[in-house]
């Protein structure tokens with residue numbers, strides 16, 4: 575897919591700041607440092623539009639990127655960073671709950687995991703949380719350039735079994751480094767919205 579325009583419309587901390595228009599939204603979630611910003615930047619063909627992981631102490635926001643004046647990517651703060659205070663974690667939880675429990679424009683969440691590793695407990699909890707709210711999930715297994723071809727199928731199986739993914743959800747292997755998987759990821763994302 576060709577991305578002609580990208581605009582960071584708002585970094586929202588509360589519901590009143592979410593965009594007030596009918597465009598479909600695709601949320602992007604993943605553990606800190608998994609490669610979420612690199613995924614976004616590769617997909618939208620920008621070098622550093624999405625910033626690398628928010629450092630602890632920095633305000634955690636939902637970043638709404640308006641793409642091709644047609645739909646939004648909603649970048650969700652990464653989870654699983656050990657040094658986050660309890661208060662910060664609670665704030666994050668409230669923000670997640672608010673957005674994911676009732677956002678009508680949300681069509682899909684892209685959950686980014688690392689193809690090299692078994693998903694963490696936090697990955698499992700995130701998938702479970704999304705399924706609790708009946709949100710379709712596309713799993714992107716990134717950093718595939720770091721996994722030899724002969725081992726990729728086995729790793730995909732480990733991810734699928736560890737997350738206990740539902741039959742309607744798919745996994746797409748991806749590399750932000752090489753761009754492999756990009757068109758397949760777009761195809762999957764587009765199938766959830768009418769753009």
Ligand code: GDP
Pocket residue numbers: 604605606607608609610611612613625626627628652716717718719720748749750751752
């Ligand atoms: P975020 O915290 O989830 O946004 O993670 P980043 O996008 O900042 O990536 C974390 C680190 O992983 C960086 O050093 C990236 O260069 C690296 N990285 C991300 N995606 C890939 C990938 O597909 N292949 C390789 N080899 N490295 C990657």
